[in-house]
Amino acid sequence: MSSQKATKYSHLPLSTTGPIDCAVIGTALLNTAYFNKGTAFPPDERRQFELTGLLPQSVHTLEQQVKRAWEQYSAMTDDLSRNTWMASMKEQNEVLYFKLLIDHLDELFSIVYTPTEGDAIQNYSRIFRRPEGCFLNIRDLDRVEHDLAQWGHPEDIDYILVTDAESILGIGDQGVGGILICVAKLVLTTVCAGIHPSRTLPVVLDCGTDNESHLRDDLYLGLRERRVRGPRYDEFVDTFVQAARRLYPRAYIHFEDFGVANARRILDRYRPDIPCFNDDVQGTGCAVLAAIKSGLHVSSQKLSDLRMVIFGAGSAGVGIADQVRAAIATERGIDKEEAAKQIFLIDKHGLLTSESEVSSSQKPFVKDAESWKGKDTSLLSVVQEVRPNVLVGTSTVPKAFTKEIVEAMASGVGRPIILPLSNPTRLHEAIPEDLLNWTKGKALVATGSPFPPVKGPWGKHGAQTEVKIAECNNSVVFPGIGLGSVLSRARLVTDKMLVAAIQGVAQMSPALEDETAPLLPGVDSVREVSVRVARRVIQAAMAEGLATEVDIPTADADLDEWIREQMWEPEYRPLRLVGAESASRAAKGELKIAGSMKR
Numbered sequence: 001m002s003s004q005k006a007t008k009y010s011h012l013p014l015s016t017t018g019p020i021d022c023a024v025i026g027t028a029l030l031n032t033a034y035f036n037k038g039t040a041f042p043p044d045e046r047r048q049f050e051l052t053g054l055l056p057q058s059v060h061t062l063e064q065q066v067k068r069a070w071e072q073y074s075a076m077t078d079d080l081s082r083n084t085w086m087a088s089m090k091e092q093n094e095v096l097y098f099k100l101l102i103d104h105l106d107e108l109f110s111i112v113y114t115p116t117e118g119d120a121i122q123n124y125s126r127i128f129r130r131p132e133g134c135f136l137n138i139r140d141l142d143r144v145e146h147d148l149a150q151w152g153h154p155e156d157i158d159y160i161l162v163t164d165a166e167s168i169l170g171i172g173d174q175g176v177g178g179i180l181i182c183v184a185k186l187v188l189t190t191v192c193a194g195i196h197p198s199r200t201l202p203v204v205l206d207c208g209t210d211n212e213s214h215l216r217d218d219l220y221l222g223l224r225e226r227r228v229r230g231p232r233y234d235e236f237v238d239t240f241v242q243a244a245r246r247l248y249p250r251a252y253i254h255f256e257d258f259g260v261a262n263a264r265r266i267l268d269r270y271r272p273d274i275p276c277f278n279d280d281v282q283g284t285g286c287a288v289l290a291a292i293k294s295g296l297h298v299s300s301q302k303l304s305d306l307r308m309v310i311f312g313a314g315s316a317g318v319g320i321a322d323q324v325r326a327a328i329a330t331e332r333g334i335d336k337e338e339a340a341k342q343i344f345l346i347d348k349h350g351l352l353t354s355e356s357e358v359s360s361s362q363k364p365f366v367k368d369a370e371s372w373k374g375k376d377t378s379l380l381s382v383v384q385e386v387r388p389n390v391l392v393g394t395s396t397v398p399k400a401f402t403k404e405i406v407e408a409m410a411s412g413v414g415r416p417i418i419l420p421l422s423n424p425t426r427l428h429e430a431i432p433e434d435l436l437n438w439t440k441g442k443a444l445v446a447t448g449s450p451f452p453p454v455k456g457p458w459g460k461h462g463a464q465t466e467v468k469i470a471e472c473n474n475s476v477v478f479p480g481i482g483l484g485s486v487l488s489r490a491r492l493v494t495d496k497m498l499v500a501a502i503q504g505v506a507q508m509s510p511a512l513e514d515e516t517a518p519l520l521p522g523v524d525s526v527r528e529v530s531v532r533v534a535r536r537v538i539q540a541a542m543a544e545g546l547a548t549e550v551d552i553p554t555a556d557a558d559l560d561e562w563i564r565e566q567m568w569e570p571e572y573r574p575l576r577l578v579g580a581e582s583a584s585r586a587a588k589g590e591l592k593i594a595g596s597m598k599r
């Protein structure tokens with residue numbers, strides 16, 4: 001794990017071995033989260049960096065700091081306070097923040113990500129203390145390039161995570177608060193895949209908001225006007241993309257939580273030319289297909305046996321449909337049109353048929369209206385008619401998977417695969433406990449946000465069994481896809497790279513070994529999953545001639561070592577004082593960089 005040890009790949013630019021250059025001293029250093037070590041600054045650095053007198057005398061280890069931080073954290077009494085406490089720790093000391101997070105990931109994952117991050121986003125303008133990330137203004141197109149340029153030199157940024165915040169998780173339009181989904185997902189890229197935290201950039205495209213409560217709130221911090229749509233919106237997105245490409249030509253662009261009318265359109269527009277990825281469309285599709293594959297393995301079925309109903313045909317639902325359709329077509333050796341017959345999309349007005357008003361991405365999945373004429377096309381009726389073995393929820397409609405629907409599904413198949421994915425937790429289409437009780441333990445369940453295990457009399461002769469529930473969230477896959485794309489400096493993110501990522505995750509499913517185990521790997525193996533996904537993505541990029549990084553090893557073991565060496569880890573590295581002249585002027589309070597020298 002330690003990156004201090006030299007390896008054969010220590011020379012690589014992203015290798016995190018050895019000392020780091022630091023041009024700040026004194027209080028400014030203590031206030032720079034990336035360099036700050038707090039009480040762990042060793043005596044020699046305390047002297048060299050003008051810290052004596054600014055810290056208590058005892059020098060503690062990172063492990064001792066984690067212990068203290070965890071004690072403080074444990075005194076918090078509600079999840080939003082826990083989330084706020086974590087955010088403030090991140091502002092103070094990044095190494096300690098990430099170390100704490102990695103050491104207690106099981107407890108903290110749901111605090112820094114869904115569901116609690118959803119509450120933080122909704123309350124952004126109320127709990128705001130200081131900004132993090134880049135805020136771009138649709139009313140100021142001329143400033144976009146300038147505002148983006150503040151974040152570094154061309155080679156400094158590897159990963160840009162951008163939202164327009166119109167469809168945050170399942171909580172809709174959150175305007176400027178959407179910046180926090182970018183911050184949270186970037187935290188996951190570091191925790192799960194070792195993407196360097198200082199080489200990432202969260203961006204919110206502030207286009208206004210149609211959220212009435214934000215519009216009425218005089219403390220709301222974003223543009224307090226209705227969302228701008230149409231050509232001006234497209235121009236804004238394009239201005240951002242072009243500026244990001246010019247300023248940070250090596251950066252991979254991750255789109256998150258755009259509205260349903262824009263998510264796919266924007267992805268399709270930029271995908272042929274730049275390395276970009278939409279997590280809700282592609283990441284969700286990959287995670288769900290991996291979960292389905294492992295569910296089919298447990299139920300001894302194949303993709304060719306699949307009959308899938310997706311409830312909620314928005315960005316995520318159609319993204320899943322696309323990914324599964326492609327996989328069926330490949331497995332059965334048929335065209336995509338034929339494969340789409342196994343997939344049924346239901347939206348607000350029922351099953352999508354040739355008479356429904358549909359978007360171009362939904363169109364390939366519509367069913368012949370004639371054959372459904374006179375029939376009810378609600379979820380229950382479609383389940384009764386189709387007898388699906390897979391049911392997916394991406395509708396944001398809580399409790400939509402009723403007992404009647406689930407029993408109807410279970411009566412037709414041995415092991416129904418049921419994936420209520422709508423986040424945050426309160427929007428899930430069903431909860432695991434109900435699904436298992438209604439199906440007498442037969443359902444294979446994975447959920448969009450984390451759930452505790454469920455116990456019931458489902459073992460042999462009614463023995464109590466504990467079923468662990470996988471979190472089926474794009475977080476299982478997007479960090480590894482990002483890592484693979486960044487390290488290989490892939491020119492594009494292609495379908496083949498995504499298929500490779502799915503294979504990487506599916507191979508690591510605990511359910512392959514034990515059918516009561518979760519369908520997807522859990523937080524305990526996130527970094528290893530990301531190495532595997534990244535390896536597969538890099539190999540696919542190389543096979544397609546899209547990897548621009550030179551000298552990437554080809555053998556699996558070498559490639560894994562090459563990847564691991566470039567994954568950032570939360571460790572205190574020795575600091576090397578650079579710009580001594582600046583530092584000494586800073587010490588005298590002559591430079592702005594020093595910040596306040598007095599408390």
Ligand SMILES: NC(=O)C1=CN([C@@H]2O[C@H](COP(=O)(O)OP(=O)(O)OC[C@H]3O[C@@H](n4cnc5c(N)ncnc54)[C@H](O)[C@@H]3O)[C@@H](O)[C@H]2O)C=CC1
Binds near residue numbers: 170421422474
């Ligand atoms: N677990 C995961 O990894 C992911 C989960 N999600 C969750 O999925 C949900 C949907 O997200 P997106 O697709 O991005 O949103 P979206 O807004 O693009 O899609 C939601 C769809 O559900 C439909 N819908 C609304 N009410 C309905 C009803 N009564 N019956 C049937 N359909 C209905 C909407 O018309 C829309 O097409 C959210 O809760 C989100 O958090 C999204 C991405 C990843």
Ligand SMILES: CC(=O)C(=O)O
Binds near residue numbers: 114257279280423475
């Ligand atoms: C997980 C995710 O991306 C979402 O719920 O939107």
Ligand SMILES: [Mg+2]
Binds near residue numbers: 169256257280
């Ligand atoms: Mg999302």
